[in-house]
Amino acid sequence: MQIESAPAEPSNVPSSNAENPVDGPRQIGIFLFDGVEELDAVGPWEVLAYWTLHHPEDGWRVFCLSDRGADVIGAKDLLLGAHHSVASAPALDVLVYPGGVGTRRLLRDPGHLAWVRGQRAGVPLLTSVCTGSLVYAAAGILNHRAATTHWASLNLLSEIDPTIEVDVDARFVDDGDLITSAGVSAGIDMALHLVARLAGIERAQEVRRGLQYDPRPPV
């Protein structure tokens, strides 16, 4: 199911999770790793952090996490800092998994794939940008699900799991408890959709205005 043309509805996500039954802010974690494509992570970061910092009353927070909490070096050689390690991070309500050349190593790492499956079991909403969905596919969690990825990796996504209903045209695919998006810059659109889904269309429109997101590609 692709919701690009359907109205976004506030909060399909449960208001708490098993690990954090006490009423507190709901948590969005962006997973960082060596070789993460910088804009894959920072596009959604900007959208989600603009929202959560300007509207703490909505009850959401966003942070970045990495395997051991260390800084990472992006695919294009920019250092990005994590706020938490996987072990120290608050329990997540939403995971954002960016893409980048670093995913090629992660999708062959059995320990990491076990962690991803654990996230699927415990996190109500999994999202990805670009080739982040390749890791989800390798972990088996896209089996018979609708999904997308960077245009250059669409074939690879199908090779990893032929049961995936690959949407080759979507900017992002909202399949309920799973949202995957197209390449790199598509994470911005996906994150705005996420704000609309979690906090309403008007809030997402406000974030869009704040980022002056009226794109006009000059070429």
Next chain:
Amino acid sequence: MQIESAPAEPSNVPSSNAENPVDGPRQIGIFLFDGVEELDAVGPWEVLAYWTLHHPEDGWRVFCLSDRGADVIGAKDLLLGAHHSVASAPALDVLVYPGGVGTRRLLRDPGHLAWVRGQRAGVPLLTSVCTGSLVYAAAGILNHRAATTHWASLNLLSEIDPTIEVDVDARFVDDGDLITSAGVSAGIDMALHLVARLAGIERAQEVRRGLQYDPRPPV
């Protein structure tokens, strides 16, 4: 002069500069500071680094610099690493000055404004994203020039220097040796224009494809 509707032309920038007369790569520096708006910096970074890493034969490099070379904390609390300090950085052919709340401090810092004026004297092409142009204005280098900024700071730009021809509609304003852009996400469009200007439209189109920059804001 706004070149959004005019054809971009390859390389109006000199092929070397006074500090680096030996023929080597030309250098683009993105200035980082505490309180830099993350996407202001990382949008252009992604565009420019995609270009320079995939096409080293074009003879350009991009890096991030900060005052003392230290990591910075962005306006939304993301840590970003610098590759060089101002003192250790290669001489620049292009400076990219992002915006963010941190500019409010910098535009009142006489020592920093002197550094900016020094960049104007030595760097062939100065560019800015969002409220980065406020610092340029405070340094006096936008006097009687065409420029823009984030929509919420257009009045402030005029207050800092009433001689500026403020373009309230442009996504970016190319005024020759000076390019300023609108808010946050506009840096992506400005950077693509920069690639088109320095390496041709086809190269910029290739970068756009690589980042799958076919934006479809969902709200």
